[in-house]
Structure formats: C-alpha cells, structure tokens
Amino acid sequence: MTFRHAVSAAALAASLLLGAPAFAATPGAATPGAEVLNRIAEDFVRMTLEAGVREPGYVDAYYGPEALQNTAKVAPRPVSVLRKEADRLQGLLGHIPDKDLDADEKRRKLFLKGQIKAAQTRLAMIAGDKFSFQDEAEGLFGVRPVLKPLKSYDPILARLDKLVPGKGDLASRVDAFQNKYVIPTDKLEPVMKAGIAACKAKTEEHIKLPANERFDLSFVTGKPWSGYNWYQGKAHSLIEINTDLPIYISRALDLGCHEGYPGHHVLNALLEEKLTKGKGWVEFSVYPLFSPQSFIAEGSANFGIELAFPGDSKTAFERDKLYPLAGLDPKTAQAYGELQEAKAALSSAGNTIAAEYLAGRMTKEQAVQAMMKYSLYSRGGAEKRVAFVETYRSYVINYNLGQDMVRAHVNRAGKTEDARWKAMERVISEPTTPADLRK
Structure with missing residues (x-):
C-alpha cells in the first residue's frame, strides 16, 4: 500500500x-x-x-x-x-x-x-x-554526460594542425600563436571594461534589466578559475578576473558576456527580481553551487557569448574596438578568430580527461599532458585546468554540455534574433531545469 x-x-x-x-x-x-x-x-x-x-x-x-x-x-x-x-x-x-x-x-x-x-x-x-564521474554529474547537475574517447577528437586536431603555422607539436604551436594576442597588463582594465560594456549594450537591446543593476570589477590571483561572478543581491555583482596566466584578447567578450551580460550577473538579477521578490520563492535567495542551477547558469552564460555576438560579429568587434585598445594588430584578428572557433570543437574533451583523472586512471601529469594535447592549453593553462578539476570535479560538464543544450533549446524557439533572445530570457528568469532544455 x-x-x-x-x-x-x-x-x-x-x-x-x-x-x-x-x-x-x-x-x-x-x-x-x-x-x-x-x-x-x-x-x-x-x-x-x-x-x-x-x-x-x-x-x-x-x-x-x-x-x-x-x-x-x-x-x-x-x-x-x-x-x-x-x-x-x-x-x-x-x-x-x-x-x-x-x-x-x-x-x-x-x-x-x-x-x-x-x-x-x-x-x-x-x-x-x-560516485563515478557520470553518477556524480547526474546527481549534482541533473544530466548524465556521454564521455567520448579521446581518440575521437583526433580528426579535429588534424584539421587544427593544418590551420596553425610553424613546426613542432600542435599545442606548442597554438601556444606560440596565441601569445601574440595577450592583452598587455597596463591595457587589461580598459579592454575588459570595454568588453563588458559591449556585452551589456547587446543584452539591453533585448532584455529589460532590473533598475540600479551594477557590478564591480576586480583583478585577483591564486584562483583555479579564470573569472567569477560573486552575486551580492540587489542586482549587484562582484566580477573577479584571475590574472595568474596571460589573458588573451578573446577573453574580454567571453568573460564580459559569461560573467556579466547576459550571463551570471543578469541571470541572478532576474531570478532575484522575478522569483525571489516577485513571487516570494525563497529557494532562489540561495544558490548552492553543486546543483542543476549551475548547469543552467554556466550553459546559458557560455551560450550568451554567441547569442550576443553571432557569426563573425565577435571577431569584427574585437578587431575594430578591442585590438586598438590593447595595442594589437587588427589585421591579424581574422586568423585568431578562426583558431578560436576551431578549438571550440574540442570543448568536451575535458570531460573525458576529468573523468579519467578523478577515477585514478590518469596521473596528474598524464591529465596535464592530455589537456595540452586535446584541449590545446599551454602548460600553465593545463595545470590550472587540472587544478579546477581537482576542486570542482564533474562541474566541468556545465560549460560545454550545458552550452550545447541551451543553444539547442534557444535555437528551437525560432530563426529570428528576437525569438531567440526571448527564449534566452525565459531560461535565465524562470525555474528552468535541465529537462526543460530538451523541449
């Protein structure tokens, strides 16, 4: 009974x-x-x-x-x-x-x-x-990831090998190529603020932001992540950028959209305004990091970059506005943009590496080497990524699998820019679950 x-x-x-x-x-x-x-x-x-x-x-x-x-x-x-x-x-x-x-x-x-x-x-x-990596991810984030064997990424590496000039292993060549696009330290703050402002302007064209929303920007060191949004309540965020490693020009819009607009800052501000205050749903006044809420937050924040700057518009904005601010050569923007787009196809390789490392089937050095080969990180970047995995474990799926599911959901809403932004606003202002993204 x-x-x-x-x-x-x-x-x-x-x-x-x-x-x-x-x-x-x-x-x-x-x-x-x-x-x-x-x-x-x-x-x-x-x-x-x-x-x-x-x-x-x-x-x-x-x-x-x-x-x-x-x-x-x-x-x-x-x-x-x-x-x-x-x-x-x-x-x-x-x-x-x-x-x-x-x-x-x-x-x-x-x-x-x-x-x-x-x-x-x-x-x-x-x-x-x-828990196994997949059981842990499903329990914490509500989605069971499919882990592809690393060899399945070899064709992508082969295509990238033809794209990147120079001799030697691909990771080293990518590192050398990207080092030409590092934002100088004395230019970092104005470039980041210009990137965040552009992300906000794009978002405000489609989403009404809460009154008096704002953020503070701070540069920090000694963190396992590259950027973080600490939501303070009352539509106020502290956005921290980690400067342990060189910051490439592409990161200005990436972090501006992801941490700010229409990413974490906007999601938290809308949930506070519409659900915590508007409906009195008190569960939204607290954000447990290891929860399906993070799958929605990270996935929508990553997709928010391409929603705000679709197609070639990201590279064009960087070329016309950010390269001059950073003192970089705008004529080389197209080549760098093509590399970033090609590298995106490797994003889920990190899930497999994390699963293997956390299960003890890879040593730390093997995980670093795998990150360098299959995610094309520099040595320092690979070590930083492995440190992230050690701290946050299966959380890594939220960035790539979350982005893929948010993208598919938003794109199903229609072909027009307006329809997609409306779908995005629903995702980040309603009690959205990973299951909702399959609709």
Missing part, C-alpha cells in the same frame, strides 16, 4: 518543522500545495546554508535574511543530520499531488526536486561516499 498521493496539503504542512517564518509571506499562495512548497523551500534554504558551513564554497550566493545565515554559522547541524533533512524534504515534495498546484508551482516543485537531489548527492560526497 502506498501513501504517495494520500496525504493532504494541510497534513503535510503540519508535518514540517514549525519554527517562526524567516521570510515574508509568498504573494498569492492560493493553491492547496503552495504553502507546503513555501515551507519546504524555507527548510531547503536553512539546510543549504548549514551545508555551506560544513563545506566552504558550497553556497555560491545568498541574499536572504542575515539572521538565518548567522544562525547557520552558529549552530550548523552535522552532515549526517543534514542528509536526513534532505531526504525528508525530498519525501515531502514527492507527496504533493500535482492537482494541488498550478502550472508555475509544478515547475517550482520540479526545480526544488532537482536542487534537493543535488543536496542529497553532495552531502553524501561530503560524508565520504564515492
């Missing part, structure tokens, strides 16, 4: 931990299941904040009540208890009948299920449980 749909919304609400509400009442919570979702969402926020104390870096952003965060810091529950809490919340979600929810609330329920499944997986990892 099952009780899956035999529990009323009122009974479910009574079964939740009944503390003083930390959040304001949700506007228009009229359906029988809405209040249950609200209480599950509040407990999800508490659980996530406490998990963030147990694992630094687990919480990427939080802009809810400060008192709730302070409580989590003072008295976080043990990981074993947090695992039981995640199981409890998942069980409660499974018992909310769809008939008790409207269409928006059904999407909210599915979003929460994915977020809580990710919490169950990550808390198990914190406790010491081991």
Whole structure:
C-alpha cells in the first residue's frame, strides 16, 4: 500500500518543522500545495546554508535574511543530520499531488526536486561516499554526460594542425600563436571594461534589466578559475578576473558576456527580481553551487557569448574596438578568430580527461599532458585546468554540455534574433531545469 498521493496539503504542512517564518509571506499562495512548497523551500534554504558551513564554497550566493545565515554559522547541524533533512524534504515534495498546484508551482516543485537531489548527492560526497564521474554529474547537475574517447577528437586536431603555422607539436604551436594576442597588463582594465560594456549594450537591446543593476570589477590571483561572478543581491555583482596566466584578447567578450551580460550577473538579477521578490520563492535567495542551477547558469552564460555576438560579429568587434585598445594588430584578428572557433570543437574533451583523472586512471601529469594535447592549453593553462578539476570535479560538464543544450533549446524557439533572445530570457528568469532544455 502506498501513501504517495494520500496525504493532504494541510497534513503535510503540519508535518514540517514549525519554527517562526524567516521570510515574508509568498504573494498569492492560493493553491492547496503552495504553502507546503513555501515551507519546504524555507527548510531547503536553512539546510543549504548549514551545508555551506560544513563545506566552504558550497553556497555560491545568498541574499536572504542575515539572521538565518548567522544562525547557520552558529549552530550548523552535522552532515549526517543534514542528509536526513534532505531526504525528508525530498519525501515531502514527492507527496504533493500535482492537482494541488498550478502550472508555475509544478515547475517550482520540479526545480526544488532537482536542487534537493543535488543536496542529497553532495552531502553524501561530503560524508565520504564515492560516485563515478557520470553518477556524480547526474546527481549534482541533473544530466548524465556521454564521455567520448579521446581518440575521437583526433580528426579535429588534424584539421587544427593544418590551420596553425610553424613546426613542432600542435599545442606548442597554438601556444606560440596565441601569445601574440595577450592583452598587455597596463591595457587589461580598459579592454575588459570595454568588453563588458559591449556585452551589456547587446543584452539591453533585448532584455529589460532590473533598475540600479551594477557590478564591480576586480583583478585577483591564486584562483583555479579564470573569472567569477560573486552575486551580492540587489542586482549587484562582484566580477573577479584571475590574472595568474596571460589573458588573451578573446577573453574580454567571453568573460564580459559569461560573467556579466547576459550571463551570471543578469541571470541572478532576474531570478532575484522575478522569483525571489516577485513571487516570494525563497529557494532562489540561495544558490548552492553543486546543483542543476549551475548547469543552467554556466550553459546559458557560455551560450550568451554567441547569442550576443553571432557569426563573425565577435571577431569584427574585437578587431575594430578591442585590438586598438590593447595595442594589437587588427589585421591579424581574422586568423585568431578562426583558431578560436576551431578549438571550440574540442570543448568536451575535458570531460573525458576529468573523468579519467578523478577515477585514478590518469596521473596528474598524464591529465596535464592530455589537456595540452586535446584541449590545446599551454602548460600553465593545463595545470590550472587540472587544478579546477581537482576542486570542482564533474562541474566541468556545465560549460560545454550545458552550452550545447541551451543553444539547442534557444535555437528551437525560432530563426529570428528576437525569438531567440526571448527564449534566452525565459531560461535565465524562470525555474528552468535541465529537462526543460530538451523541449
């Protein structure tokens, strides 16, 4: 006998931990299941904040009540208890009948299920449980990646070999070629700001941004990533650019779109405006890094580059605006643009390398060498990428597989630029799940 749909919304609400509400009442919570979702969402926020104390870096952003965060810091529950809490919340979600929810609330329920499944997986990892790369990725991000054998990328390398001048191994030749396109240190800030401004202008043509949105730009060192958006709440972001390695001219628009517009900054600002404030959905006030939300965030941020600058327009803008700012020769922009486009076909090779390395089937040096050969990183870049894998593990799938799925979803919306931007806005302002991208 099952009780899956035999529990009323009122009974479910009574079964939740009944503390003083930390959040304001949700506007228009009229359906029988809405209040249950609200209480599950509040407990999800508490659980996530406490998990963030147990694992630094687990919480990427939080802009809810400060008192709730302070409580989590003072008295976080043990990981074993947090695992039981995640199981409890998942069980409660499974018992909310769809008939008790409207269409928006059904999407909210599915979003929460994915977020809580990710919490169950990550808390198990914190406790010491081991997963295969694919099981881990599916549990955390809601998508099971297909890992291609590295030899399947050999034809792409063969094509690139003909494109890059010089003698010697391909990775070294690519490195030497790209070194001609490094932004000088004294030009870095104006070039990056010009790139971000261009990404914002393109985005504002299609998406109405929240009032008073803004970002601060900072340059840092000693990080495993190349750029990071730290969302502060109230439509404000801190965008950090890592200068450990040389920054190529192509990265100005890449980082400007990815970290800023229409990437992470815009996604977080829209979710805050439309869901946290507009609907009172408190689960969006906290962003657990290891969750399907990151699959959507990274995939849309990467696709946002080509959405804002389709075809040859990226190379043209760099040639006309950024090369002069950086003191580089605009006449060589086309050749560099062609190389970047060709290299993009290798993006998923890093998933296979990460899986092999994390499973112990590659040593660290073998992983570095594989990154150099199949992702065409410099030695320093390959070491930095392996360090990223060590820190973030299967998170790497979000950049390439996420981009592929967002691209396919947005392009299905229509052939016009307007239709695609509208589809993109829905992706980054609604409770989008990886399953939604298949529609």
